[in-house]
Amino acid sequence: xxxxxxxxxxxxxxxxRRSGPGVMYLGGGTNLVDLMRLGVxxxxxxxxxxxxxxxxxxxxxxxxxxxxAVRNSDLAADPLVRARYPMLARAVLSGASGxxxxxxxxxxxxxxxxxxxxxxxxxxxxxxxxxxxxxxAIDGDHENLxxxxxxxxxxxxxxxxxxxxxxxxxxxxxxxxxxxxRIIPMPGLHRLPGDAPERDTVLExxxxxxxxxxxxxxxxxSAYRKVRERASFAxxxxxxxxVLDVRDGAVAGCRVALGGVAHAPWRAGRAxxxxxxxxxxxxxxxxAAEAELDEARPLPRNAFKVPLARNLIxxxxxxxxx
Amino acid sequence: MNRVEARVKVTGLATYAAEYPVxxxxxxxxxxxxxxxxxxxxxxxxxxLTMPGVLGVLSVEDPPELAEDADGELALFQSRxxxxxxxxxxxxxxxxxxxxxxxxxxxxxxxEPADHDVGLRADHPGLYRPEVVNPDYPADTERGDVEAGLAxxxxxxxxxxxxxxxxxxxxxxxxxxxxxxxxxxxxxxxxTQGTSSDRETIAKTLGxxxxxxxxxxxxxxxxxxxxxxxxxxxxxxxxxARAVGRPVKVALTRQQMFDVTGYRTPTIQxxxxxxxxxxxxxxxxxxxxxQSSTLVEFAEQTATPARVMxxxxxxxxxxxxxxxxxxxxxxxxxxxxxxxxxxxxSAMDELAYAAGLDPVELRVRNDPETEPESGLPFSSxxxxxxxxxxxxxxxWDRRDPEPGVRREGEWLVGTGxxxxxxxxxxxxxxAAATVRDGDFHVQVAAADIGTGxxxxxxxxxxxxxxxxxxxxxxxxxxxxxxxxxxAGGSMGTASWGSAVVRACEELMKNGSEGHADTTGEIATDSxxxxxxxxxxxxxVRVSEVTGEVRVSRLLGxxxxxxxxxxxxxxSQFIGGMTxxxxxxxxxxxxxxxEFGGFLRRDLAQYHVPAxxxxxxxxxxxxxxxxxxxxxxxxxxxxxxxxVGTAAAIGNAVHHATGLRVRNLPITPAxxxxxxx
Ligand SMILES: Cc1cc2nc3c(=O)[nH]c(=O)nc-3n(C[C@H](O)[C@H](O)[C@H](O)COP(=O)(O)OP(=O)(O)OC[C@H]3O[C@@H](n4cnc5c(N)ncnc54)[C@H](O)[C@@H]3O)c2cc1C
Ligand code: SF4
Numbered sequence: 001x002x003x004x005x006x007x008x009x010x011x012x013x014x015x016x017r018r019s020g021p022g023v024m025y026l027g028g029g030t031n032l033v034d035l036m037r038l039g040v041x042x043x044x045x046x047x048x049x050x051x052x053x054x055x056x057x058x059x060x061x062x063x064x065x066x067x068x069a070v071r072n073s074d075l076a077a078d079p080l081v082r083a084r085y086p087m088l089a090r091a092v093l094s095g096a097s098g099x100x101x102x103x104x105x106x107x108x109x110x111x112x113x114x115x116x117x118x119x120x121x122x123x124x125x126x127x128x129x130x131x132x133x134x135x136x137a138i139d140g141d142h143e144n145l146x147x148x149x150x151x152x153x154x155x156x157x158x159x160x161x162x163x164x165x166x167x168x169x170x171x172x173x174x175x176x177x178x179x180x181x182r183i184i185p186m187p188g189l190h191r192l193p194g195d196a197p198e199r200d201t202v203l204e205x206x207x208x209x210x211x212x213x214x215x216x217x218x219x220x221x222s223a224y225r226k227v228r229e230r231a232s233f234a235x236x237x238x239x240x241x242x243v244l245d246v247r248d249g250a251v252a253g254c255r256v257a258l259g260g261v262a263h264a265p266w267r268a269g270r271a272x273x274x275x276x277x278x279x280x281x282x283x284x285x286x287x288a289a290e291a292e293l294d295e296a297r298p299l300p301r302n303a304f305k306v307p308l309a310r311n312l313i314x315x316x317x318x319x320x321x322x
Numbered sequence: 323m324n325r326v327e328a329r330v331k332v333t334g335l336a337t338y339a340a341e342y343p344v345x346x347x348x349x350x351x352x353x354x355x356x357x358x359x360x361x362x363x364x365x366x367x368x369x370x371l372t373m374p375g376v377l378g379v380l381s382v383e384d385p386p387e388l389a390e391d392a393d394g395e396l397a398l399f400q401s402r403x404x405x406x407x408x409x410x411x412x413x414x415x416x417x418x419x420x421x422x423x424x425x426x427x428x429x430x431x432x433x434e435p436a437d438h439d440v441g442l443r444a445d446h447p448g449l450y451r452p453e454v455v456n457p458d459y460p461a462d463t464e465r466g467d468v469e470a471g472l473a474x475x476x477x478x479x480x481x482x483x484x485x486x487x488x489x490x491x492x493x494x495x496x497x498x499x500x501x502x503x504x505x506x507x508x509x510x511x512x513x514t515q516g517t518s519s520d521r522e523t524i525a526k527t528l529g530x531x532x533x534x535x536x537x538x539x540x541x542x543x544x545x546x547x548x549x550x551x552x553x554x555x556x557x558x559x560x561x562x563a564r565a566v567g568r569p570v571k572v573a574l575t576r577q578q579m580f581d582v583t584g585y586r587t588p589t590i591q592x593x594x595x596x597x598x599x600x601x602x603x604x605x606x607x608x609x610x611x612x613q614s615s616t617l618v619e620f621a622e623q624t625a626t627p628a629r630v631m632x633x634x635x636x637x638x639x640x641x642x643x644x645x646x647x648x649x650x651x652x653x654x655x656x657x658x659x660x661x662x663x664x665x666x667x668s669a670m671d672e673l674a675y676a677a678g679l680d681p682v683e684l685r686v687r688n689d690p691e692t693e694p695e696s697g698l699p700f701s702s703x704x705x706x707x708x709x710x711x712x713x714x715x716x717x718w719d720r721r722d723p724e725p726g727v728r729r730e731g732e733w734l735v736g737t738g739x740x741x742x743x744x745x746x747x748x749x750x751x752x753a754a755a756t757v758r759d760g761d762f763h764v765q766v767a768a769a770d771i772g773t774g775x776x777x778x779x780x781x782x783x784x785x786x787x788x789x790x791x792x793x794x795x796x797x798x799x800x801x802x803x804x805x806x807x808x809a810g811g812s813m814g815t816a817s818w819g820s821a822v823v824r825a826c827e828e829l830m831k832n833g834s835e836g837h838a839d840t841t842g843e844i845a846t847d848s849x850x851x852x853x854x855x856x857x858x859x860x861x862v863r864v865s866e867v868t869g870e871v872r873v874s875r876l877l878g879x880x881x882x883x884x885x886x887x888x889x890x891x892x893s894q895f896i897g898g899m900t901x902x903x904x905x906x907x908x909x910x911x912x913x914x915x916e917f918g919g920f921l922r923r924d925l926a927q928y929h930v931p932a933x934x935x936x937x938x939x940x941x942x943x944x945x946x947x948x949x950x951x952x953x954x955x956x957x958x959x960x961x962x963x964x965v966g967t968a969a970a971i972g973n974a975v976h977h978a979t980g981l982r983v984r985n986l987p988i989t990p991a992x993x994x995x996x997x998x
Binding site for chain 1: 354356420424427577732866867868869870871872907908912914915916917921922923924926927929931932933934935987989990991992994995
């Protein structure tokens with residue numbers, strides 16, 4: 001592990017001031033410190049942003065503002081979150097373990113890196129870690145990797161559960177940085193790998209996430225479901241965040257986001273469009289799921305994710321149908 | 323009985339190998355091969371040696387002196403040949419762990435790579451029949467005519483099962499702390515399952531007399547076999563300490579453990595079984611294909627349970643091994659029995675369906691009078707009792723054999739059964755017992771790897787002496803104590819306990835002290851087939867939507883002789899069954915075909931069961947009297963719990979879904995791909 005300097009930021013603007021080449025922000029450290037131990041991340045300076053006064057969950061009109069430094073445990077336990085956005089609380093609670101969630105911050109969770117085995121092993125090639133070195137996952141261990149939106153350069157998935165719920169909730173990510181303040185609507189924070197898999201997100205160097213803001217919860221019933229072979233403390237094979245609003249037998253609103261299938265939380269826009277306005281039936285959900293997964297390009301060992309995602313969409317929406 | 327060391331463990335006072343406070347300690351960090359096969363052409367340590375705090379770099383450029391006949395995995399830096407990716411090829415020593423690691427990273431290694439082969443296949447041209455399989459069984463056996471038995475059978479099956487590479491993953495990573503004194507004597511604090519054997523191996527590897535080496539291992543945070551033989555980290559610590567003239571500590575990372583501390587060989591197992599119209603076996607053939615490294619022949623005894631389990635006029639077992647460019651496999655909980663019984667007990671379930679018989683009944687009908695291969699009488703055998711008792715408790719008589727018909731919402735429900743078996747052996751051990759200040763002190767170089775051995779021996783001594791356990795103090799985990807065999811093969815308590823009983827008996831005769839050596843006693847043990855048996859029942863739920871498998875009930879019924887201590891035994895059985903659940907549903911190490919070595923080398927990716935996976939697990943045992951085993955009448959219980967669990971779960975998955983997933987682990991991916 002490379003020697004590095006550590007400093008605690010006094011304020012968001014102080015943090016941004018300290019940013020620069022070789023500088024990384026430190027949240028709870030549950031991902032970054034692991035990657036430093038592995039040699040995957042090699043910052044010269046860590047700027048600790050976990051103790052900034054960004055740790056409140058506040059109502060702002062009919063919206064909810066969640067500070068970037070709020071711990072995952074506190075987010076999931078918050079009475080407002082549980083009452084108004086139960087899907088988000090469930091997504092967070094389905095991730096990691098109690099100990100990890102106690103440390104992990106909202107911003108850190110959004111910016112955690114892929115669990116691709118090659119990415120985490122500096123002795124092997126990986127385009128995301130070392131651009132241009134190749135992607136051995138495509139012919140190798142890709143069982144847990146992407147089936148949607150993958151590229152020939154990278155087939156990694158984004159592992160966050162929370163981000164999937166945020167994508168379905170149309171959350172907005174508030175950012176401040178050397179270039180000023182910005183608001184990035186989810187799922188737009190994370191990008192598809194294309195030919196630049198080294199970039200997970202649209203953030204620019206020095207950008208600091210300050211908050212996540214939630215619009216009022218969409219009407220209807222919602223659910224988060226996560227599939228994994230171990231019953232807890234495992235990343236999703238595939239997960240789903242869904243909202244369904246049925247009125248007089250017809251679907252008035254529908255949101256579907258998938259986790260574990262792509263380089264970003266996957267908002268299933270095609271499926272949503274196919275469902276909205278139609279009948280809330282299993283056949284309609286199935287047709288919509290198939291339309292969405294039409295563009296899936298699975299690899300030999302992750303082909304199971306396609307029927308899995310399809311089944312999850314259908315079953316979850318059926319269960320949300322009154 | 324509660325653990326006698328419970329207080330020091332829960333208060334953090336128990337000292338593990340890496341934790342001994344030693345004046346002037348330094349740290350070694352290994353450099354590992356980045357190719358799977360080929361040669362190291364040059365190790366350039368020039369930059370590393372200039373780095374802060376660096377005391378030295380050892381490598382093949384200046385091979386440290388070692389015994390010529392050192393084990394291939396322990397002969398560090400003796401050859402330029404690379405046998406597998408991850409092999410230790412150099413080590414950096416420095417004043418801190420961080421400096422040692424930075425220096426190791428700065429060591430430049432040049433290679434001349436060669437094509438590697440890391441894939442086990444049943445048609446691999448390199449397959450051969452090993453001389454013997456572990457520990458010293460014949461590789462092949464044949465009695466009767468299998469082909470004729472199959473030809474005349476009313477029902478036959480011919481099926482192939484596979485099990486993946488699995489890693490032991492004890493909580494405590496391997497660590498060693500080595501100190502040389504001025505007279506060339508070596509002290510090693512090591513995380514090992516046997517201080518006597520570790521001392522012998524370290525001494526032999528370094529070319530020292532055993533009397534010059536002492537190994538101390540008071541507390542060990544789990545082993546499951548991967549600390550059963552001396553691992554390279556201990557030799558590394560000793561060599562590095564000798565080279566820099568300072569004490570050296572080596573603490574492996576979890577990732578390094580995957581590379582150099584052994585694993586369970588993957589297996590491919592073909593089973594051909596035939597039964598007559600009454601469900602009596604007419605033939606049983608079990609052929610196992612497995613791997614070893616190019617360094618050491620490690621031949622897992624996978625097909626040996628078939629020599630023990632069922633009566634049949636025709637029985638053939640065979641092992642075929644291929645030497646690949648991989649690390650050497652090693653011991654993992656119930657080596658041989660665990661993968662072998664997975665396949666055999668799954669095949670028995672398939673045969674029950676083919677023959678239209680209840681799987682419990684099929685096993686009962688084929689229960690042998692004597693051990694099928696050897697013809698020896700059993701010291702005791704209560705498999706039928708376990709099956710019957712288990713069936714009664716589990717509600718087996720209400721089971722509809724029809725697969726794929728029970729449903730609770732999206733969850734398909736099924737139940738399965740499998741038998742368990744594990745040898746009940748013992749080995750020679752020494753022990754001493756003395757009286758001091760009115761208390762009794764027992765000494766034996768046994769190992770407590772978290773099993774409760776110290777507590778069990780305390781109880782055995784107290785019962786022999788007829789005193790309260792709190793007046794008995796057992797000292798173990800030190801090779802200076804009376805020699806004792808390794809904690810392995812479920813032989814620990816039987817071996818050490820025999821010596822402890824004899825030492826205590828002698829003490830009672832002379833009133834002051836007793837010394838025992840059971841070598842003679844064991845040499846005259848009568849020739850009998852000695853095994854523990856058990857039956858495991860599983861209920862699973864399989865989601866039709868996601869392919870997830872959840873085990874809602876597990877029941878194990880065991881007949882393992884006299885149970886020395888109920889509390890300790892229960893956790894051994896439950897621990898074994900939980901590990902078996904992991905084997906069934908999640909444990910798998912991925913071999914990197916392209917680059918060699920293993921992938922997903924951490925606990926976030928190599929999944930072992932979490933509490934949430936174990937919903938309801940129940941263990942009972944039959945009261946089994948077997949005086950011919952040892953003075954306690956006990957059979958080992960450390961391993962039998964894992965034997966059969968995966969088959970019971972796999973059989974339940976079949977009962978739930980109608981699907982036979984014959985490749986462990988049974989993951990959602992496999993269920994989904996088979997069903998949809
Ligand atoms: C064993 C294990 C299992 C896990 N299982 C799951 C799981 O099932 N599901 C799941 O969703 N997650 C899981 N996680 C991941 C966990 O959720 C993340 O590690 C955690 O959320 C990261 O948060 P952190 O605050 O610790 O981030 P850190 O590790 O501190 O930082 C992560 C990244 O975010 C950056 N960063 C931090 N704060 C800011 C900020 N304010 N602005 C800009 N950049 C910032 C850092 O520079 C770094 O690049 C698991 C983790 C572990 C170790
Ligand atoms: S999938 Fe992406 S992260 Fe994984 S090896 Fe390929 S480039 Fe690297």
